[in-house]
Amino acid sequence: MEKVALILLGLAALCHCEIHFKEEFADDTWEQRWVYSTNKGSDAGKFKLTAGKFYADKIKDQGIKTSQDAKFYQLSTKIEKPFSNKGKSLVLQYTVKHEQGIDCGGGYIKLFPADIDPATMNGDTPYNVMFGPDICGPGTKKVHVIFNYKGKNLLTKKDIRCKDDELTHLYTLILNSDNTYEVQIDGSKVESGKLEDDWDFLAPKTIKDPEATKPSDWDDRAKIDDPDDKKPEDWDNEPELIPDPEAKKPEDWDDEEDGDWEPAMINNPKHKGEWKAKQIDNPAYKGEWVHPEIPNPEYVEDANLYLYESTGAVGFEIWQVKAGTIFDNILVTDNIEEAKAHAKETFEVTKEGEKKMKDEADEKERKEEEEREKKRKEEEKDKKDDDKDDKEEEPEEEEEEEEKEEPAAAKDEL
Numbered sequence: 001m002e003k004v005a006l007i008l009l010g011l012a013a014l015c016h017c018e019i020h021f022k023e024e025f026a027d028d029t030w031e032q033r034w035v036y037s038t039n040k041g042s043d044a045g046k047f048k049l050t051a052g053k054f055y056a057d058k059i060k061d062q063g064i065k066t067s068q069d070a071k072f073y074q075l076s077t078k079i080e081k082p083f084s085n086k087g088k089s090l091v092l093q094y095t096v097k098h099e100q101g102i103d104c105g106g107g108y109i110k111l112f113p114a115d116i117d118p119a120t121m122n123g124d125t126p127y128n129v130m131f132g133p134d135i136c137g138p139g140t141k142k143v144h145v146i147f148n149y150k151g152k153n154l155l156t157k158k159d160i161r162c163k164d165d166e167l168t169h170l171y172t173l174i175l176n177s178d179n180t181y182e183v184q185i186d187g188s189k190v191e192s193g194k195l196e197d198d199w200d201f202l203a204p205k206t207i208k209d210p211e212a213t214k215p216s217d218w219d220d221r222a223k224i225d226d227p228d229d230k231k232p233e234d235w236d237n238e239p240e241l242i243p244d245p246e247a248k249k250p251e252d253w254d255d256e257e258d259g260d261w262e263p264a265m266i267n268n269p270k271h272k273g274e275w276k277a278k279q280i281d282n283p284a285y286k287g288e289w290v291h292p293e294i295p296n297p298e299y300v301e302d303a304n305l306y307l308y309e310s311t312g313a314v315g316f317e318i319w320q321v322k323a324g325t326i327f328d329n330i331l332v333t334d335n336i337e338e339a340k341a342h343a344k345e346t347f348e349v350t351k352e353g354e355k356k357m358k359d360e361a362d363e364k365e366r367k368e369e370e371e372r373e374k375k376r377k378e379e380e381k382d383k384k385d386d387d388k389d390d391k392e393e394e395p396e397e398e399e400e401e402e403e404k405e406e407p408a409a410a411k412d413e414l
Helices: 002-015 336-345 347-413
Strands: 019-023 047-050 063-066 071-083 090-098 104-106 109-112 129-136 140-149 152-155 168-175 180-185 188-194 206-208 223-225 241-243 265-267 279-281 293-295 311-320 325-333
Touching (some): 090 109, 140 180, 168 347
Antiparallel strands (some): 063 325, 090 168, 104 129, 104 311, 129 140, 168 180, 223 279, 241 265
16 A cells, blocks of 8 residues: 555656646637737738648648738737746747748747736847747758846857758757756757856856966967078079060060060069078977966856746747748646657647648649640640741742742743
């Protein structure tokens, strides 16, 4: 009986997780939960519910899609029960599908404090976390991981590449209470580490000692001129430039009008250039001088870099040149296993059927293109054959005309 109790306690501990927010955009009721910001006025775009061109299930795979080119998209919703992630992990996960073959635009999501006003939310609205892909041309294809710390938005020092194809991809951010993090794409780790190392949360632990200076007798020259090496006496005998021996005075050159003729100058192949002594190892070399460091008096350790006392809203605040991105399967929880289970029920099912449908569509398009190309070549060949026949008929017509003209001429002679 005691063993059974321990097992139950263990299972209870394992299952003690909380889903703070989940949105799968199953039907049109999403519009009752989400609020558009009025900040951008006529420059604001609208989302529409759709599974897109490729999917596994037309209903289950529905998400919200950016529908208007060159627009801002500002949409958010409150979390029913605002939460603190104190002493727990914070997991943010969602799917993104750039079905339009995005050229320039954001695909990231934000977690906001509970006091956000969705109707006025904008680019300056304070947020806790910003996470997800951002693409603009071939030069920008990255995953943003931005944390707000004491009023400043801190960008990661790491270059995390995002996906840029037309299929659905799963983005997962894990923020742990030991001040570590992990970023996953499609369930696989692409980056991880310590918050303090990969963001400028804190001042550096050490700084260069302002009192220290490089000693005046410190020799950091690895090589020096060989004092025994002497410049040859004939080194400078040859000038750098000489008259071109193949140059000839033009026959029409007039010394009185044109002045004295001088041949063009060319590089002298015998010129040796600037003389430099041979280099030898410097016996007094001490190595590169390293500026000594001291503890930074401004460094203050913080065990709560990960902590957000109030998270109460989820939203999108993006700009897209070419619309067509579909967002879906948003999950905010404190347990990565819960996120994995949700991904298995949604993303893992979607990606298989979606890929199959797209491959079939691509194959159909390829065959249709082959048929179009075949037809084009046949029409081109037929046109060439017709042009050739027309050219062959022209001499026969001319001969017939000449035959008609000959009797008429004979008749005139009579």
